Amino acid sequence: MPVSRRTERYIRLPGLQRPGREAQTPLPRDIKVLVAAAFVIALGYGLVAPVLPQFAASFDVGVAAASVIVSVFALARLVFAPVGGALVGSWGERRVYLTGLLIVAASTGACAMAQDYWQLLIFRGLGGLGSTMFTVSAMALILRLAPPNGRGRVSSLYAGTFLMGGILGPVVGGLLAGFGLRMPFVVYAVALLVAAAVVAVLLKKPAPRTADDGPAPVAMDLREALSDPGYRAAVVSAFANGWATFGVRMALIPLFAAAVLGAGPATAGLALAVFAVGNAMALTFSGRLADNVGRRPLVVAGLTVAGLAIAAIGFIDSVPAFVAASVIAGFGSGLLGPAQQAAVGDIIGNDRTGGKVLAVFQMGTDAGAIIGPVLAGMLADRLNYAWAFGVTGAVMLASALLWLVFGRETLMKPVKETAAD
Structure with missing residues (x-):
């Protein structure tokens, strides 16, 4: 006759892991590709950060107007974030990531050619839209590809790489400013195109699904x-x-x-x-x-x-x-x-x-x-x-x-x- 007994166990939810020291799972190559691209992106962002307010002020506007050029990027990211999240669900992370990079590259190149304050404001705002696309899709890829017992490690690596690019960027940007306030924007646009090309070549495309793969992943x-x-x-x-x-x-x-x-x-x-x-x-x-x-x-x-x-x-x-x-x-x-x-x-x-x-x-x-x-x-x-x-x-x-x-x-x-x- 079966005997009932109470047992305690850990239910492993999808992607969850019990704390404790476990052997570290090697990181997938795709994560390394995204980390390398993050360094280039952060380096380029740091190039334009020191000169952006000065470039805006060169169009004979006041301090407040020059500051708006900085904040419009974050405002565009905030407003467009829900759309960016929906695009990840319908297009897939890889396509949204590459599209976002190309939008920021194009908008940054356009900033370099801006002829007045309002052009610069519009182009910088468009860059915020693209930034949301690649930020959300990169985060989605990083978290999905990371092994469950290594999400913290991967997030730390990605943040650290972005930080290093952000530290070095202003130094290089300050040097480039000697060639004119438009030069850092040109270099950043080229850097983004290089990053997009690297990701397009090295980041694996999702394999076509077959009947053996079961149902496709659904959006939470x-x-x-x-x-x-x-x-x-x-x-x-x-x-x-x-x-x-x-x-x-x-x-x-x-x-x-x-x-x-x-x-x-x-x-x-x-x-x-x-x-x-x-x-x-x-x-x-x-x-x-x-x-x-x-x-x-x-x-x-x-x-x-x-x-x-x-x-x-x-x-x-x-x-x-x-x-x-x-x-x-x-x-x-x-x-x-x-x-x-x-x-x-x-x-x-x-x-x-x-x-x-x-x-x-x-x-x-x-x-x-x-x-x-x-x-x-x-x-x-x-x-x-x-x-x-x-x-x-x-x-x-x-x-x-x-x-x-x-x-x-x-x-x-x-x-x-x-x-x-």
Whole structure:
């Protein structure tokens, strides 16, 4: 007579993996191709970043109008993200990725030939549309191709490569500016064409499906993703990270250095550079750690460390402390990024596509990068920088609390069941 007994086991959801030290799965070649392309893309983006406001100002416009040229790129990414996600589901990641690269290449080349401010504004906005296409499709490819026990490692590698390109780009761009403000745009357009050609040749085309392959992968429904507390927490933390890391850091750090510390652009540049150094330090191990101990601990730790460091900046009155806080904030951001992205990949899984799901996740970052500097800037104007950086840090800490209380660990799902022998 069979005897019932209670057993406990881990149900492995699609793409999920139990934490623990496991043998690392070799990375597919396609991921290496995408990582190499990411370096070229980031390098090129860094080429135009230092000269873009100056190029806009050369058309006899004010500081505000020159700043709009920078923000229109992020605004276009935010508005077009849902369409980009839908295209990934209908066209496939590879086609959307290549199309996005070519659009950005064409728009960047057009920027180099712009004859007035409004042409430059339109061309830069079109670049944001293409950027959304290749960003969402690249994220979808990376997460789908990565082995489940290596999503954190792959996300860390991709982010680190992008970071290195972003660090080297402004250096090269500054040198190219000596040949004219249009030259960096020309070089970036050519670099994007090279990256597109490399990806087109080396990134494998999806093999035609046969009856033996079973049903084609289906797209994850956005409503299903939004019903998952881990996904909701990831979107909120992406917003907080965009607010602080991509928004307030870039917009307010130079102003704070000049207004409060009495320092020049060199000190502000140093703070941005050491943020990248701290970020790179964390990326050397954060991805592997997220694959071993889980996503949520790394996300919570990263949000907490970065939030406290950024909040502290508003109360600092010396350059050494300012630089130290920037390093710590960068380190926290490096802990957060790979684990957060891997968590979204866990939720989607390897057997589904997630264009719309990833687009909304990306929209969280872009929305934070747009809203954060505006609100923080208003606080700095009406109150002081302590309020601006303090509220920014509070947004990150609130996101960490949300993950801690309501978010879930996506790397494993322990359940109990009754089995009969």
